[in-house]
Amino acid sequence: MKKKILALGMAAAMVFSLAACGGGGNEAASKDNSKLVIIDSEWYGIDTYQLDSSGGMQGMASTPLFTWDSETNEMVDGVCTDWTVSEDGKTATFNVPEGMYYSTGEQVEPEDIVASIEHGLEVSPYADGYSNITDMSIDGRQITLTLSQFRSDMLYYMCADFMCIIDKDELDSMTTEELMWGSHPYGPYYLASPEDYVSATEVKLTKNEGYKTNNPLVENQGAPYFDEVVIRFNVEDFTAIEDLKAGNVDFICSLSSDQKLELEEVEGVTLINTTYPNIEFFEMNEDSPVLSDINVRKAIVLLIDRDALCEPTEGAAVPAYSMIFDTVQNFSQEAKDYFMENLANDPEEGQRLLKEAGWEDTDGDGYLDKDGQILEFTYYTRTDENIIPQGLQNQLKEYGIKVNIESVDWNYIYEYINSDDYDTGIETMGWAEPMLVLNGCWYDQNATGNDDAYYAAVKDAAETIDSEERTKKVGDIQIDIMFKNVNIIPLYSDVTYSAYNEQLQGVVVNNDGTMFVNDFKYE
Numbered sequence: 001m002k003k004k005i006l007a008l009g010m011a012a013a014m015v016f017s018l019a020a021c022g023g024g025g026n027e028a029a030s031k032d033n034s035k036l037v038i039i040d041s042e043w044y045g046i047d048t049y050q051l052d053s054s055g056g057m058q059g060m061a062s063t064p065l066f067t068w069d070s071e072t073n074e075m076v077d078g079v080c081t082d083w084t085v086s087e088d089g090k091t092a093t094f095n096v097p098e099g100m101y102y103s104t105g106e107q108v109e110p111e112d113i114v115a116s117i118e119h120g121l122e123v124s125p126y127a128d129g130y131s132n133i134t135d136m137s138i139d140g141r142q143i144t145l146t147l148s149q150f151r152s153d154m155l156y157y158m159c160a161d162f163m164c165i166i167d168k169d170e171l172d173s174m175t176t177e178e179l180m181w182g183s184h185p186y187g188p189y190y191l192a193s194p195e196d197y198v199s200a201t202e203v204k205l206t207k208n209e210g211y212k213t214n215n216p217l218v219e220n221q222g223a224p225y226f227d228e229v230v231i232r233f234n235v236e237d238f239t240a241i242e243d244l245k246a247g248n249v250d251f252i253c254s255l256s257s258d259q260k261l262e263l264e265e266v267e268g269v270t271l272i273n274t275t276y277p278n279i280e281f282f283e284m285n286e287d288s289p290v291l292s293d294i295n296v297r298k299a300i301v302l303l304i305d306r307d308a309l310c311e312p313t314e315g316a317a318v319p320a321y322s323m324i325f326d327t328v329q330n331f332s333q334e335a336k337d338y339f340m341e342n343l344a345n346d347p348e349e350g351q352r353l354l355k356e357a358g359w360e361d362t363d364g365d366g367y368l369d370k371d372g373q374i375l376e377f378t379y380y381t382r383t384d385e386n387i388i389p390q391g392l393q394n395q396l397k398e399y400g401i402k403v404n405i406e407s408v409d410w411n412y413i414y415e416y417i418n419s420d421d422y423d424t425g426i427e428t429m430g431w432a433e434p435m436l437v438l439n440g441c442w443y444d445q446n447a448t449g450n451d452d453a454y455y456a457a458v459k460d461a462a463e464t465i466d467s468e469e470r471t472k473k474v475g476d477i478q479i480d481i482m483f484k485n486v487n488i489i490p491l492y493s494d495v496t497y498s499a500y501n502e503q504l505q506g507v508v509v510n511n512d513g514t515m516f517v518n519d520f521k522y523e
Contacts, residue, residue, distance in 0.1 A: 031247075033227065033522055036230070037249045038057055038229065038249070038253065039253060040231050042055065045180035048164045050124065059161050059187065060187060062164035063186055065159070066159045067216070068329070070510045078215050080095060080214075087465075089147065091144060092145040099212055103184050110138045114143065114168075115171045116166050117136065120163055130163070132147045132154060133146070152330070164186070188223065190205065192206045200233060201232070201234070203231050205230075215518070217516060218518040219519050225520060245266055251504065253498055257314065270499065272500070272507065276513040277327045277430065278431075281323060281491055282424050283443060284424050296353070298353055306320070309392060309395070310388070317495060318492060318493050323441060330471040338479045339478075343489075359400075374402055380406050382426065383407045386407075389405050389426070417443040432513075442488065457477050496513070503523075504520060504522060505520070
């Protein structure tokens with residue numbers, strides 16, 4: 001799984017050389033903990049501050065400052081502890097406990113944390129996520145952050161692998177190019193030598209014996225169980241699944257649809273849902289002659305059967321009923337319930353609205369018409385997306401609406417929507433916290449709701465310290481602006497699966513797709 005912003009593109013899908021072909025299941029002998037072999041999306045460096053995307057197992061080489069508890073929707077201890085925010089949201093403090101060591105033998109110090117954050121503010125494509133940090137000071141082992149204002153998206157970054165911890169001595173002595181593969185971020189594993197990374201092929205990691213975490217969500221808070229981890233990239237699908245079945249590979253981070261289907265009945269292999277939060281949605285152009293009528297837009301949305309659209313994907317997609325999907329931080333059940341009650345699965349109301357708007361099949365050709373024009377619009381879809389657009393086309397045809405499917409490269413869809421040259425078009429965003437989604441989801445610059453008042457509401461939500469109150473505001477933004485105008489519509493969410501040797505213990509996936517490797521082991 002790749003984790004990155006997907007507003008402008010699609011994430012690429014995620015071993016060992018084939019030692020044995022065929023076989024009905026994993027018949028390998030019991031494993032030990034000497035080596036773990038994983039297939040992941042390609043790694044582009046271990047100084048994750050410099051990266052705009054990261055592999056699903058990137059945390060093996062770098063541990064974030066804190067941990068996000070997706071069940072409680074709160075930040076908890078990680079490397080650092082005791083996160084506290086002042087009542088005015090302008091000051092945050094946390095501690096850096098003793099006893100945590102880099103692979104070099106040096107202890108993690110508060111100065112390293114400060115220097116690492118400063119490094120990120122200089123080089124990271126995601127630096128804006130914590131640019132509200134205006135000053136940092138150290139008192140003993142406590143760090144104080146001075147903030148221009150509290151921003152909830154900062155919490156996400158501090159819990160994500162885009163913010164790692166690098167020894168200040170390395171940051172002071174190495175160039176950005178040298179840091180990419182030559183640094184030693186604090187984590188359970190490390191790159192012992194630059195030669196252990198082979199471009200586009202693999203990275204070999206060695207256990208950090210001095211590793212320790214304060215993460216309360218794992219049982220093993222010390223050094224990992226495996227002595228070595230080999231992570232392989234760009235493995236052909238057939239080779240990957242045959243190696244997993246033969247026991248030459250322990251874990252595949254992201255399965256294609258064909259791989260999932262083939263492995264579903266394989267003995268000795270376990271499949272798990274490891275979906276990173278994402279939303280597939282479409283905008284409807286209010287400047288389009290047909291879609292300028294809000295009742296027509298509402299009718300179209302009411303006629304869509306998302307369950308039927310997703311069923312042919314065989315688990316690769318699930319319905320979405322809110323712009324902030326169920327597994328995103330500060331997900332609002334209230335917003336989802338509102339959409340389901342008012343804008344989903346009501347074909348009778350949809351047909352009534354169309355008739356009230358003057359659309360009827362007057363010539364018996366199967367399509368609704370008005371003033372000599374049939375009810376039709378163009379739906380821009382990606383070239384790699386076929387099943388759901390065709391299903392949407394067929395569903396709306398049943399109610400007399402003609403949908404013209406036009407498949408184009410994904411970047412053209414955004415260009416057409418941005419330039420107001422479209423009727424509807426599919427878009428996607430993948431991100432685990434709501435503010436970036438809300439700030440980045442509009443592409444139609446003329447859409448009702450895409451205005452200063454909307455972004456002021458998003459800013460206010462982001463600056464709300466209390467998580468429950470923030471969730472309420474995230475819901476209100478969707479209900480009172482997005483759903484009220486019926487011009488930006490959640491449709492479905494893509495689902496990602498991983499597969500692993502069933503003998504591997506300690507594999508636990510959080511509901512936001514995150515996974516901690518601390519407890520991975522063979523008994």
